[in-house]
Amino acid sequence: MDTGTHLVMGIALGGLAMADPAVANDATTMTAVIAGTIIGSQIPDVDTVLKLRDNAVYIRHHRGATHSIPAVLVWPLLLSGALWFIFPEVNLLHLWLWTFLAVVLHVFVDIFNSYGTQALRPFSNKWVALGVINTFDPIIFGAHVIALMIWAFGADPVWTISILYIVLVFYYISRFALQSAIKHAIRNTLPGATEIFVAPTMRFFHWRIAADTDKHHYVGRAYGRTINFYDKFPKKPMPDNxxxxxxxxxxxxxxxxxxxxxxxxxxxxxxxxxxxxxxxxxxxxxxxxxxxxxxxxxxxxxxxxxxxxxxxxxxxxxxxxxxxxx
Structure with a gap:
């Protein structure tokens, strides 16, 4: 996801943390936990600085090691340790727990993009990309902003964020259902398709599509289940010279x-x-x-x-x- 969406997700998770008595009943722990969820929701993307070096390094490594299983374990330890140094009276266990959830949430939501992550490292370097949510999804971002505004106007944060998450679960399910329907429509249009790629856009019903057959590459768009192929390229093996x-x-x-x-x-x-x-x-x-x-x-x-x-x-x-x- 984009930086703005990760930010509002971190704030929302800080609101959900009020369900934890150790957080809700201690102002110091509450402050540290909210800081932890906000920073934890951003820290895996620290590898964005690689773009300052060059695009090749960025493409190969962005969302790689920093989103891996070891990183998911290390980031919360480093972050909660730093916050404990600033807030020595904080409940360290609960601070670590909510910081850990923030980091996990960041990596988890990134796998739903078409870019994906190498979240299975070191066991596999495969890119995990489910391709159902655009990098910036206005519905997800907007729903978080609305929930945070409701919280700011005095609503109970636990109930507000819980309802938000329930709504988003159904939203994600609807995205998977629509993606599946589009893939089915592509198979009907191209019975010989050997590989199908369906990627979201910022519009709910608009999707990018690409497909391979034995002889051609096809590229187009889908609107709902309506498939339109705009380009067709001969599929040629790359020369081994x-x-x-x-x-x-x-x-x-x-x-x-x-x-x-x-x-x-x-x-x-x-x-x-x-x-x-x-x-x-x-x-x-x-x-x-x-x-x-x-x-x-x-x-x-x-x-x-x-x-x-x-x-x-x-x-x-x-x-x-x-x-x-x-």
Whole structure:
């Protein structure tokens, strides 16, 4: 989820903590616990700073180690220990418990996005991505804001947040039901589909869709159970030659391949420059595929430059790759 949604979730969990007598009956513990749930709801995303280094490192590692099983155990210990240093009279056990729940909630809700997390590390490096909730979901965010406002106007926080969570459980169930219906509709439209990707948008009934058959890639949109495919690409095996092997060793293309399960490839030539381009088919936007990985090589297959990330025009991509050597 986005930072704002994690924030309101942390505040809401602090309200639910009032159900714990050790929290509700002690002002110091209450203050520390609310701080713990707010910070705990954010701390797994500390790896966002990796983006300052480069996109390849960010793509490969964001929501990786910081969302893993060891991290879920370590973050609450570090955070509750720090808060105990500030509030030495706090009930440390209950502070740790609610901080732990905040961290778990953060990682748990992230697996419902199409981006997902490596929440099963160290047992598996597989990305767990259920793809039923958009990174920013206005209904989830709005429901939290409304609940927090009701609490601010004097309502009982435990009952208010409990009702909020019950409503959201049914909302999540409805998202799974709609996703399942869309996948069923895609299978009816493409009986030979071998792989199906269905990703949410900020609109409840609008979904991005991509599917593979033995011979083609299909990309489109779904509105409810109505399926519209906009693009169809021939499915070609990637050549196993020196050009491709060299390009795939580049950190940007390697990071892209480790993250993207559904992409197509292109080989282009600009004068003496050979270009290997990988195009993620999951995120079509305004007739463009913005999530790409590109490597430029000379005729001796030396990598001149490369890039991976979100680019929404060819001009910006050319600037990123710096065509000054042409």
């Amino acid at each position: 020196e050009l491709i092997q060299t390009a795939l060793k580049d950190k940007n293309l390697s990071a892209f391949v480790s993250f993207s399960p559904l992409y197509r490839w292109e080989i282009n030539q600009y004068g003496e420059i050979l270009e290997v381009r990988l195009i993620d088919l999951r995120y079509r936007s305004n007739d463009y595929y913005p999530f790409v990985a590109v490597a430029h090589l000379d005729e001796d297959y030396n990598i001149l430059n490369s890039y991976t990330g979100w680019i929404f025009s060819e001009d910006k991509l050319r600037k990123k790759l710096d065509f000054s050597h042409n």
